[in-house]
Every structure is written in C-alpha cells, then in structure tokens.
Amino acid sequence: MSFLTGLYAFLFYFATVVLLTGLIAKVVQYARTPAPLKIPTTPAPTTTGGVALRMAREVVFFESLFRGNKWTWIFGWVFHFGLFLVTLRHLRYFIDPVWLPIQLIQPFGVYGGIAMVLGLAGLWARRFLVDRVRYITAPSDHLILALLVLIGASGLMMSFVVHTDIVSVKDFFRGLMAFDLHPLPADPLLLVHLLLVVGLMIIFPYSKLLHAPGLFFSPTRNQVDNPRERRHIAPWAERLEQE
C-alpha cells in the first residue's frame, strides 16, 4: 500500500466521521430546540399533508427563491439540480452491481456537471456584480464557491480531458467501505478532486452549508397553520404555567 493510498484512506475516513457526527449533532440540536410559538409564514397549509407539499415545493423547486429573485433562482436551481445528478452519477463508485436507474442516469450526470459549474459561475458573478450581494459577501462565501467550482471543474476535466483509471478508483472506494484498502491511482487531477471533496465534507457541518438540514427545521415553513384549533406549547413555556 502506497503512502498516498493510506493518506487518502485516512482523509476519507476522517471526513466521513466529521461529516456524520457534525451533521447528526446539528440535526439533534435543531430537533431538540423547541419552537415555542406558531410562526408559519402565512398563508400557510392547515394540514400536515399541506406542509409536506409546501416543503417539497421548497426543496425541489425553491419556490420562495423563485418569488424573490429570478436570476438567483435560475443559477441556484441549475447548480443544485446539476449537483444532484452528479451525486447520483457518482453512486456507481460505491455500489456493485450498479442499479439500473444509476446506469441510466450516467450520461445526464455529465450534463449535470456542466450545469453545476455554470450555475456556480452565475452565482459567483452576482457576488461581484450586484452591489447588495457584494455587500453581504464574506471571504468564506467566495471560498465555498471556489471549492465547489474546482470540484466540478476537476471532475469535468477527468471526463473530457485527462481520464483516470476509474476502475481502480471504484476499487479504492469499495475497499474503503469494506475496510480493505486498494491502491488509488496517483493522477494529480484525481487527487485534487478528492482532496477538495474531503474539504467540502469537513466544512459541511460547520458552515452555511447547514442550510440543507436547516430548511427542514424552519418553523416558518414546517409548521401547520392551526393555532386556534390546537394548543401549541413548548415544555419550557409550560413550566411558566405551573408557577
């Protein structure tokens, strides 16, 4: 086993632990923190089914963003949908045999990669061109965009320019999952790509990428509008009543 293989194996184990523990800790924290008052942004659904539908529209179509800003919406949606396709395409490195839907999606995954980078470029351009967005942008916002663009670009390079030995890559990741290390090809582009992905996994639970779980816990979006019908009270507020 080469040093490189060992290093990357360690990095991926480490990043996975950070990602999972960090994310689980955050989700548990969100779930445990009470929402003491009914604050759905109205008009809001009056049933749980309605809330599920509202949430689905937010997750799949970014409904509120669509109403807010069409440019950000189109770039943001293209990026996220591209990323989604790319992620599905990459599942082939982790499963064997590859499920039929994942096989079928392979060619679209490449388009997804292109869409992802284009969407990111649009989002990044707004950070320079729109004065309001420029004002609210912190260095970390640029860095996260850079990270994602580089991940996308290095991935596309491997698809179109400098191919790598993807059979070995698959062996490496399948091996990681079985705690049985297989050598990782020492292609610079691949190493950069994987290193950046490790970086993304590590910062995920400690950055604004928490918007992903956050949306599901947002009281303005996930609450049912029924305060008159059902009494809603948090445990800490209930204690006030016993005083």
Add this chain to the structure above:
Amino acid sequence: MAKANFEVPELQQYLDVPEVTPGTMAHSSPFVSRPEFQEPLGFPGELPDDWQARALDKMGELLGKYRSLRVYLDSCVKCGSCTDKCHYFLGTKDPKNMPVGRQDLMRKVYRRYFTLAGKFFPKLVGAEDFTKEVLDDWYSYFHQCSQCRRCSVFCPYGIDTAEISMAAREIMDSIGLGQKYCNEIITKVYRIGNNLGLPGPALADTLEGLEEDVYDDTGVRVRYPLDKKGVEILLVTPSADFFAEPHVDGLVGYGKVFHEAGVSWTLSSYASEAANFGMFIGSYENMRRVAQRIRKAAIDLGVKRIVFGECGHAWRVAYSFLNTLAGPWDFLDPRYPVPQHICEFTHELIQQGKLTFDKSQNDDKVLTYHDSCNVARASRMGPRPGGQFDIPRAIIKAVCNNFYDMDEETIRDRTFCCGGGGGLLTDDLMELRVKGAKPRVEALNNVMQEKGVTHMAAICAICKSQFTKVLPYYGMEMDQIVSLHQLVSNAIVLTPRGDEDEGDDGDEDDDDGSEDADDEDGDSD
C-alpha cells in the same frame, strides 16, 4: 406638506431598488428606556459593566429556547433574495436595513462565540467581537425593523428577520438597554390596562359619548357597553380605537354590527388593549402576562366568545399565540374559534344576509385596501389560507361601490408594512417612519393617479396612526386613511331596537335578541 428636517424620498412610478449607501441611518435610534419602565417588566434598569458576558449568556439561553433563532443564524447562505425586500432598505438605502444585513449584526456575534468557524477563523466567516460599537449598531438597527416578515416570504429557508430582531431586543432588555416607547407602554398596560393609559372612567365616558353621537346621527340607540357581565361577546380592541381618528370610527362600526347581529357584548376596562407589545420586545414572559389579562377578563365577565377589533400585530398575537399564551379556552363556546376577528364576524353576517347596507353612503370615496403586514403574513381569517386577504376585501366590496387594489406586487402576502409597526410608532423615529412608508405610499400614489382612488382602508391601529402622520409628508391628506369598519359603519342600515325613546337605562333590552342569534350563528367556520 408636513415639514421635515430630513429629505423626504421622492415617489416613483415603479419600484426602484436603490444603490447601497452605508450608514445613512446609523444616527437613527429611539429613546432608551428608564429604570421605571424596565423594572416592572423584570429587566435591569441600566447597562451594567459586565453587559457583554450577560448578553452572551442570554443569547445562549435564547438559542436553546427558540429553534427559529438557532436555525436562522446557521442557515443563511447570503443569496441576496431578501436584500431588496425590506421597506426600510428601499426607503433609506442603508445596507444594514437589508434583512440579511440586519441579521448579520447578530450573526457575526453568534459566529464569534457560538460556532467553531467563528472562534478559529473570525475574519474568514465575518465573525466579530461583541463590542460596544456592535451593541450600538444593534440598538439602532434592531429598532429599524418592524417585524413585518416580508423578508421571510422570499427567503428560500424562510428565515424571518422578525425572529432575530425580537431576540436582539430581548437580549438588550436583559442587559438594561430597553426601548422607552415599548417598555413604557407595557408598564402602562400593567398599571392601567391599556397602551394609552386610559383609566376605566375615561373609557366609560368615551363610550357614552359614542352612544350619544350614534343616536344623534342615526336616531338608533346603539350600545357601547363596558364591563358588562354575562354577555355573549368580549370585544378586545386596540386602545387607539377609543379616541383616535380614524380608529374610533371603526369602533363605532363594530358596535353597529353587534347591534344588527343582536348579540350582547362588552368591552373590558381591565383588558382594554388588543395590542401586545410583549411581542415587539421578544419577551415571552411579558407577552404572556399581557395576554393573561384577556383570559382574566373573559372569566370575570363570564363571556362565551372573544372577538378582536382591527389591529395587526394584535391579531397575530391573538390568532397565532393566544391559545398558547393564555389558553386553553375550554370555558368558552366551542362553536366559535377563539379568538375571532371582527372581520370574520362581520363577514359571516354578510354571508348570512343579516346585514343591510346602503352602499351609496360610501360613494364619496374610491377605496383601496392596505393588507397590514402581520395580518397578511402571520395570521389567518376564516377557514381557508388566504382568508386574511379575501375577507376584508369582501367586506369592503359589500359596503362600497368603488374599490381598486394596488399593484399586485405590493398587496396580500407581498404587502409592504406601513413603516410604523413592531414598536417603531414613536416620534423619535419619525425619519425612519417616513422613509419606511415610501414603498407603500408609492403604490398608493400610483393607484390614486391611475384609478382615482381617494381613500385607503386598513385594519390595524398602527397602520392608521402611521399613515395619518406620514401621508402629509408626501403631500397627501391625513384623512385618506380610513378604518375598514368605518366604511361598514357608514353603509350599514340600522334597525331600531324599540328603546329609542327611553334614554340610557334601557340596557337590559340589548340581551333580548341574543338567544335567537346564537342558534343561527351556530355553524360558523
């Protein structure tokens, strides 16, 4: 035109998103509360030396108590969707009045002390120490948010800046840095029963005067009872309804509707205030204390239903929070929602054909309707989502011949705040109020030019007071803002109850019709 010692914005035909101009409103900040208005609310009187540690403690406590705060401080991706949505930004150009700009005042402190990234790489993630300068910014800009929730409509994660500014005000109150306007008012509610500090005898006097006026106008004895026990309905209305114009015309209207419905009702001197400023300062405890007064009044008076008068933030607390804060309401008539909005009440009677109107009485006006922010985005009326938009419009159309909506982008859940909500309706924030009203006044101006609109109806005491004061700065008349139930009052055809000649002691007769009306009203909602 009212005189101003600041530049009144020019009205545009189209919504104009200004260029970011930092610091234009840095000087704006309301009077700081005094110990006499802090202590009754359970807050320290003044800023202690160790304010920073205490503020951070409080912030930690709130992060554990409010999921909204925790999730919203984490989730923002700085996409910019909210940046051109706040009326205060549109009117002042100050980037700290962009919703995300305002949130970031707290988010930078949150990141510095409560997140790993902010502890180790503050510069990278825009984290900052909680210095006195930052606290001053908090005091200034968290009192430039009317908690109208327009930003939350457009945020992909539903981040509601109101939640952040409420938490900020709670933190500042906990270190003795309260806002005089809100805290003085809450103190008045505790001492006297309402925001304006009107004692019971003054209320009784006013209501008696109203009865006389209505009798003189119409020849019909409409009652405006106070503290009457054993009646059907307790009406809770903002105290401005007792004397301010155009609010009082709305109260006259409520009384006429109750009269026609034939239900017995009363106001309470103990709970003579619908508004709950506890919400503005983000204090659950104070909001609960104020709300409990309504519970006590309902029990003491032995009523069966609670109806709220026209008031925006009050209706939010009433509709969304009252069951939480002062429920359960199992001692009231279960056939009716608790509480009901006066518009729900009136609308139901209209649908049942129980009210007769002479619409021509409002023919001197061409109306438009201002959706009050907290009614629009934080509550509902009727059984269906969006009833808060449809029901008031249905009432206006039932009592007026001439009605036009303002631009679709500026009404319903996209409505603009009047500029005076959320505890900002105070003279020490006049510049902010005038500038913040710009987007709404712009839409009003357009519909005046295009459709010949003469008046704007509203169902919120704050909106009414704010526009009365602010419209003259834009060259409009203060009486262009009217109460919705003022229109009802103008058009409603009253039925004499048979006690018209008896003078003032015929009160008991009012109850006669109530039993019948009960049964017919039974299947509401």
